[in-house]
Amino acid sequence: MAAAVLLGLLALLIRLIVNSRFADFAVVRHYLFNRSILVGLRNTLVISVLAQMVGITLGVTLSVMRLSKNPVLSVTSWLYIWFFRGTPVLVQLLFWFNAVPQVFKTFAVSVPFTHIVLYQKPMVLFMTSFMAALLGLGLNEGAYMAEIVRAAIISVDEGQTEAAQALGMRSGLIMRRVVLPQAMRVIIPPTGNEFISMLKTSSLASVVLYGELLRRASDIYSTNLRVVELLLDASIWYLVLTSIATIGQYYLERRFARGASRELPLTPLQRIRRNLVPGRPWFRVLR
């Protein structure tokens, strides 16, 4: 009964949308594969993947620092997480792009305590939209990843560390070979969520003029005024990206479940195949 009411309401909603002609779907279709939009799509993917990679690397480092017995390391990590989680990512993006080049005029890499300069560039040229977006999104993500990795490391049984210690392994080796591989199973699902969230958060990079999907769409509608149609195009592509990421996450989780359960559940594809071909024996995936 409840389902029937819901379906009825849904049908009503669809009719309302179609009848209102709030969007010209010919225009939506026209711009969906527009060159500029597709470049934006690529840029969204590039910045999301890179920023997430920066985030994961930072997150692992920060979480290991946070769990260190050395107070300098753990306090530094705590301060980093406190700051980057405590301020809006939008502010951080603007900070990198607008404030940093005002304060620091040049960007240089030099050998410490010498005058040897390896790399030098005016800050305005170094801090491009891309760089600001990567730093803003990546450093912020690092703080969140750090908490995810820390929780995962803590979840690994203490006996694992003790067994490794008893074999003469040292803490760095134990972390790399014993603890982190087991923590991966706990890290993967929330990291998938983080990446899906990153795909959408990357739209904030439009404020530092990075040419990702939303920026490209808004550039187009600011000239042709087809606001609804172009925002719909952007939304469609975001949905496509997040859907693909969701599927990828499912298979990744499955892969890292090895060793935890003796038999893995069937994937949706395997389930479909089983149902389509009657008489075919159970396709069991062991280990």
Added chain:
Amino acid sequence: MVDVQGVHKRFGRLEVLRGIDLEVHRGEVMVILGPSGSGKSTLLRCINHLEKIDAGRISVDGNLVGYRQVGSRNYELKEKEVAQRRAEVGMVFQRFNLFPHMTALGNIIEAPVRVRGASRAEATKRGLVLLERVGLEEKAGAYPSQLSGGQQQRVAIARALAMDPKLMLFDEPTSALDPELVGDVLDVMRALSGEGMTMMVVTHEMGFAREVADQVVFMDGGVIVERGRPAEVIGAPREARTKAFLSKVL
């Protein structure tokens, strides 16, 4: 081989070891008995420096465990040095603690390859020999979750042996096993003692203690209550506390 003198250990306000003295000679098997909470597991863990001691001294094969003596003071060793000493002492845990993401063989060759720098081929060859010794040569590629408790514990023993330890510590190795699986593990331990391995075993298996032990130590409340040959301590205990304990477990 093992020399323990006046060892004290406290967890917060609770003193779990209150002056332990004992000696294990090369090739000897010592079985430590006692009710739960008597400090026997803690003592074993101190010998591998998994727990720090608060007073006294422990040495294995002439080397002070976890500390370096300079003049009359002891300084804790660096992690690297602690690890080097631990590598010479094998330990088997009640809950096996195999690495679940590695196969049986992977568990065994991990430390020889990563700690001792042995080549993978060499370690694998040796690992297969060890697996055969514990009767599991056909399980080399199995993950711990695919093995029974008894099989896991035998892999854990092989893993410890892969480091060629001078001394083996067994912390209730059969307590987490189904009764019918205990025998296989004890057989492996019996064979090991027959080959002259120095062993310290915390266990409730009286049959094993009687048959294999050279010395039996009964602990209660953080002190050694009674010690001697198995026939003396288990067969004819003098202390009331030992008698009370044995009447419950025998």
